[in-house]
Amino acid sequence: MRTAVVIPAFNESEALPGVLAELAAAVPDHAVVVIDDGSSDDTAGVAAAAGVTCLRLPFNLGIGGALRLGFRFAAEQGFERVYQFDADGQHDPSQIPILLAGLENADMVVGTRFAVGDPGDSGYRVGRGRGLAMGLLRWLVRRATGRRFTDTSSGFRALRRPVLELFATDYPVEYMDSVEALLLAVRHGFTVVEVPVRMRERQGGRPSTRNLRLAYHYVRVLIVLVAGLGRHTRLGATA
Amino acid sequence: MSDTAHLVFAVLALLALALIVRLVRLQALKAKYSVLWLTVGALLAVSAAVPGVLDWIAGKVGVAYQPALFLLLGFGFLLLLAMHFSYELSRLETRVRTLAEELTLLRQELDDKQD
Numbered sequence: 591m592r593t594a595v596v597i598p599a600f601n602e603s604e605a606l607p608g609v610l611a612e613l614a615a616a617v618p619d620h621a622v623v624v625i626d627d628g629s630s631d632d633t634a635g636v637a638a639a640a641g642v643t644c645l646r647l648p649f650n651l652g653i654g655g656a657l658r659l660g661f662r663f664a665a666e667q668g669f670e671r672v673y674q675f676d677a678d679g680q681h682d683p684s685q686i687p688i689l690l691a692g693l694e695n696a697d698m699v700v701g702t703r704f705a706v707g708d709p710g711d712s713g714y715r716v717g718r719g720r721g722l723a724m725g726l727l728r729w730l731v732r733r734a735t736g737r738r739f740t741d742t743s744s745g746f747r748a749l750r751r752p753v754l755e756l757f758a759t760d761y762p763v764e765y766m767d768s769v770e771a772l773l774l775a776v777r778h779g780f781t782v783v784e785v786p787v788r789m790r791e792r793q794g795g796r797p798s799t800r801n802l803r804l805a806y807h808y809v810r811v812l813i814v815l816v817a818g819l820g821r822h823t824r825l826g827a828t829a
Numbered sequence: 830m831s832d833t834a835h836l837v838f839a840v841l842a843l844l845a846l847a848l849i850v851r852l853v854r855l856q857a858l859k860a861k862y863s864v865l866w867l868t869v870g871a872l873l874a875v876s877a878a879v880p881g882v883l884d885w886i887a888g889k890v891g892v893a894y895q896p897a898l899f900l901l902l903g904f905g906f907l908l909l910l911a912m913h914f915s916y917e918l919s920r921l922e923t924r925v926r927t928l929a930e931e932l933t934l935l936r937q938e939l940d941d942k943q944d
Contacts, residue, residue: 645933651926659930666934763926 593620594669596660599677600627603636610640616683627656654767665758673748681746685787689748697753697780701746701787730815735776743768765807839877846870
């Protein structure tokens with residue numbers, strides 16, 4: 591089965607070489623697609639030096655926009671399975687088989703950092719404010735989708751063909767895309783499952799967003815979620 | 830309103846009209862916006878030139894204080910316009926994004942061919 595790994599990268603020339611080397615060692619038969627999201631550093635050069643496909647956006651579209659392009663490319667190139675991978679070294683290549691195994695009985699798999707009571711408990715901890723915010727998101731996603739997800743914002747995800755085609759055109763392009771993408775897939779009647787994975791601390795680069803902007807996007811996603819409450823029942827009836 | 834004030838506002842309305850006409854002639858305004866702004870300019874000019882016209886309309890629709898009617902209409906118009914611009918901006922942003930995607934994919938194809 592042809593599998594592609596999509597890596598959105600914005601000014602990640604520091605951490606990217608290590609990530610690409612690790613991927614080449616762990617999953618040599620997967621096609622690596624780096625999306626250079628309008629970087630001002632040498633992200634594209636680093637990708638080219640590693641010999642992987644690099645899609646260079648003319649300006650910064652944000653992570654959602656970069657991902658959509660990656661999905662579109664993968665769909666057009668006829669890949670059957672695609673997974674997202676972070677350019678900052680946060681994701682662990684040893685967890686890829688776990689993620690992909692989930693695709694055998696699901697259309698989309700989300701790697702979760704919070705598998706409580708699981709033997710593979712990641713030990714990933716967040717501060718209180720962020721914990722509260724994530725808790726509210728979890729609760730709203732549960733109300734909106736009727737399902738329980740422990741890690742709604744995880745960017746370690748795999749999907750297969752029907753979802754890939756949907757995401758190639760309709761992937762949410764604003765920041766916090768991961769929450770919206772979860773809703774989108776569930777509303778289209780796709781099976782979405784979570785699998786517990788281990789994650790690491792970021793190895794380079796900076797967090798993409800902080801404080802005020804984060805708060806704005808948080809409120810925006812809350813509005814999207816609240817506006818979508820109960821909508822799944824209607825769509826579910828037609829699916 | 831005093832005659833002087835009327836004169837001042839009539840002149841301002843005429844200046845606005847002249848600016849709109851000039852922008853349209855320079856093709857700096859799209860036709861759909863030029864119609865809109867010419868209509869607004871004409872309405873302003875008429876209400877400035879004919880002193881009784883606003884009072885008459887206010888009387889007809891039952892508004893006792895004539896400036897309130899003017900402000901209400903103006904505010905409603907600007908609100909609609911702002912909403913329209915937001916709509917257009919959203920549409921443009923979607924298109925620009927799609928174009929950026931297309932451009933990137935085309936550049937990739939070209940690079941592949943040259944290798």
